[in-house]
Amino acid sequence: NWYVRRSRERFWAKGMEQDKINAYMTLYTALVTVAKAAAPMIPFMTEDIYQNLVKSIDASAPESIHLCDFPEVHENWIDPKMEEDMADLLEIVVMGRAARNTANIKNRQPIGTMYVKSEFQLSEFYKEIIEDELNVKEVVFKDDIADFISYSFKPQMRTVGPKYGKLLNKIKTTLSELDGNKAMAELKSTGELKLDIDGQEIVLLEEDLLIDMAQMEGYVSESDHTITVVLDTNLTPELIEEGFVRELVSKIQTMRKEAGFEVMDKIRVYAKDNDKIVSIMKNHDDEIKSEVLAEEIVTGETKGYEKEWNINSEKVTMAVERI
Missing domain, CATH: 1.10.730.10 (Isoleucyl-tRNA Synthetase; Domain 1)
Structure with missing residues (x-):
């Protein structure tokens, strides 16, 4: 599929x-x-x-x-390297979709940049697939994402208390002073976090820690043990307009199907009653016509199969007519 x-x-x-x-x-x-x-x-x-x-x-x-x-x-x-790269790609795509859901941004709305921190690198061929799948303009692999995410740690009282009762306050203080990103990297790579408290080595597992992840405003991230993705959810006017175009194409394709047109039928598209939508359709006339097999886009009137839509809170009446 x-x-x-x-x-x-x-x-x-x-x-x-x-x-x-x-x-x-x-x-x-x-x-x-x-x-x-x-x-x-x-x-x-x-x-x-x-x-x-x-x-x-x-x-x-x-x-x-x-x-x-x-x-x-x-x-x-059989190409083992391609299979491995595709498995990595799919994991990134799944996490990117999860980040989109968290940010409540529909897949038809283009996003400027997604940053990826991982133990592997993918070639431009695979990056372009990720960009297309997630509707992201650019995927950037980074060694460090501390600019977007920071971690802070507190001791889990129910587990740390019984083991290190007398040192609990000092453990709490030491954890609060750690470089959160380095500490998180150590925890992910070794499965434990080592502290030096008064010359005594304290070993804390993930279950011993309350981990808080802070994200920079305008960015949403998802992470597992090997991959972290960060979506830049700051939408420019150009990206928002492109999102409208994708929604319009989707709605027209739906109308083609509902009207009973054949896949290769040429059509004429109509739109009225919303100046913003009409303006966007005029600005992207060729792109929309190419996507929906339309010969012409007519504004200010409707003929044929007509329907009213609410597109990103903009109400518009559209119609399609077989030529």
């Missing part, structure tokens, strides 16, 4: 370029191979898939998927 969504632009490319052929053949090969591998477990569903994808276009193919050879493993197709 992720591959299909990520390859959408390749499938929709004009003409029949080699990249488009590669995308279709990769999907076709994956579907047929998975169907053959799954045939013993889901015999009827895979037989239906096989008849649709293979037998319908190749009369010489075996009559049934259950008469085909079981798929062979192609060791030379």
Whole structure:
């Protein structure tokens, strides 16, 4: 499913370029191979898939998927480094989405920058995928994110008290004076935090600590043991306007579907009753038309399938008409 969504632009490319052929053949090969591998477990569903994808276009193919050879493993197709990079990428994307949810910013609203601190680096190829997935203009890998996040520590009384009762106040004072970011790095890497109290080594585990994370205003972060992501949630007027454009495209696509238009039908788009929305549509005329297969955007009137929308608290009446 992720591959299909990520390859959408390749499938929709004009003409029949080699990249488009590669995308279709990769999907076709994956579907047929998975169907053959799954045939013993889901015999009827895979037989239906096989008849649709293979037998319908190749009369010489075996009559049934259950008469085909079981798929062979192609060791030379395996790329462990790519699999590792994609696993890291997915973890960053999941955390980025969580940060968006925390900030209550919809995925259609572009964000300027996301900072990533991790034990690994990803090439520009993978960074561009992250940017596209999270609708972020730029992903920046950083060794230090202390500018955006700071940590402070207090002792957990119920665990530290019984172990170091007499030293509790001194432990509390020492923890309050620590460089929070360095202490957090030590805790994550070793699983413990060591303190020197009057010449005695005190070892505190994560369960012994109350950890408070402070974030700079305008930034939201998510963190696990190896990765921290920080979203810059400060939205410029340009980013906000681009968010409106994405919402408009989504609404028009919804109207196309509700109106019963075919995927490749050319349309005319109408909008009225909101000067701000009308202005944005005029400013991004070519971009919107390209996304929704529209020949023309008409403002101030409506024809065809009409609907009223509330887009980011802006009410507007829109319509679509098949040409």
